[in-house]
Amino acid sequence: MQDLIPMSATEQVEIRRLGVSEVRAQLDGLAAVLVDCVAGGASVSYLAPFSHEQARGVFEAVAVEVEQGRRLLLAAFANGDLVGTVQVILALPPNQPHRGEIAKLLVHRSARKRGIAQLLMEQAESEARAAGKTLLVLDTVTGDEAERLYTRLGWTRVGVIPGYALYPDGRPCDTTVFWKAL
Ligand SMILES: CC(C)(COP(=O)(O)OP(=O)(O)OC[C@H]1O[C@@H](n2cnc3c(N)ncnc32)[C@H](O)[C@@H]1OP(=O)(O)O)[C@@H](O)C(=O)NCCC(=O)NCCS
Numbered sequence: 651m652q653d654l655i656p657m658s659a660t661e662q663v664e665i666r667r668l669g670v671s672e673v674r675a676q677l678d679g680l681a682a683v684l685v686d687c688v689a690g691g692a693s694v695s696y697l698a699p700f701s702h703e704q705a706r707g708v709f710e711a712v713a714v715e716v717e718q719g720r721r722l723l724l725a726a727f728a729n730g731d732l733v734g735t736v737q738v739i740l741a742l743p744p745n746q747p748h749r750g751e752i753a754k755l756l757v758h759r760s761a762r763k764r765g766i767a768q769l770l771m772e773q774a775e776s777e778a779r780a781a782g783k784t785l786l787v788l789d790t791v792t793g794d795e796a797e798r799l800y801t802r803l804g805w806t807r808v809g810v811i812p813g814y815a816l817y818p819d820g821r822p823c824d825t826t827v828f829w830k831a832l
Contacts (some may be wrong), residue, residue: 652795653692659688660729660730661728661764662728662729663726663727663728663743663764663766663769664768665706665724665726665727665769665770665773666724666725666727666773667722667723667724667777668716668723668724668725668756669716670713670716670717672750673709673712673713673716673718673723674710674713674724675716676732677706677709677710677713678706679725679731679732680705680709680723680725680732680735681702681705681706681826682702682705682707682732682758683732683733683734683735683757683758684696684700684705684708684709684756685701685702685705686702686756686758686759686760687756687758687759687818688700688705688818689818690759691817691818691819692756692791692818693791693815693816693817693818693823694754694756695754695815696708696818697816697818697819697820698818698819700818712737715831718741718781719741720739720740720741721737721738721739721740722735722737722738722740722774722777722781723735723736723737723817724737724738724770724773724774724777725765726757726766726769726770728761728764728766728793729744733757733758733760733761733766734755734756734757734766734767734770735754735755735756735770736752736753736754736755736756736759736767736770736771736774736775736778736780737752737753738750738751738752738753738774738781738786739751739752739753740778740781740783745831747782748782748784748785749783749784749785749786749787750778750781750783750785750786750787750788751786751787751788752771752774752786752788753788755774755790755796756769757770767796767799768799768802768803768806771799771800771803772803773801775803775830775832778832783832784831784832785829785830785831785832786826786829786832787827787828787829787830788800788805788827788829789811789814789824789826789827789828790825790826790827790828791804791815791824791826792810792823792824792825792826793824795830797826799803800827803830805827805828805829805830806828806830807827807828808826808827808828808829809826810824810825810826810827811824811825811826811827812824821826
């Protein structure tokens with residue numbers, strides 16, 4: 651399934667789910683987005699300094715999960731360049747077959763505030779539904795713009811866990827947990 655959406659007179663944005671061979675073919679583009687987000691101070695699991703090679707390793711591991719059907723990976727392309735990505739974790743304990751988790755919603759700083767994250771989330775929810783999921787959960791840094799995005803998209807805010815994670819520079823950050831029924 652794919653969307654081709656003109657963001658302006660000159661820009662075409664395409665959101666699509668990548669199969670395992672395409673994840674492997676796009677490792678450099680995916681790694682570049684992750685490195686840029688960490689360099690920009692996003693709390694997305696990794697501490698600075700964070701190299702391109704480390705980021706490639708992260709997506710090599712994701713590719714294995716995509717191959718095993720345990721995870722979906724979507725990517726956003728603007729005029730053919732990979733500028734954003736999001737994952738849906740499908741493999742959860744046997745008593746939660748209806749539940750999925752959203753992870754690593756990332757948009758390169760050069761492509762932000764053009765609605766790309768919203769398109770990625772809408773497509774991720776649609777893919778999750780198609781995979782049989784009826785409930786999604788996610789967590790995100792408290793007070794960030796991602797929180798506004800999830801609220802705008804109809805997600806319910808559960809609450810805040812203080813000091814849950816660290817920013818790349820080691821400072822602690824709070825996390826907000828959200829859920830959405832599909
Ligand atoms: C959070 C993140 C994914 C948002 O990506 P994005 O593509 O900029 O998101 P959107 O463009 O959909 O929305 C961002 C803002 O741009 C606005 N916007 C969307 N299209 C626009 C347009 N054409 N013109 C002007 N503004 C626009 C949205 O209304 C939104 O405004 P708000 O911040 O006031 O709520 C991005 O900042 C990011 O990658 N951050 C680092 C990683 C991270 O924190 N990920 C989430 C936690 S897992």
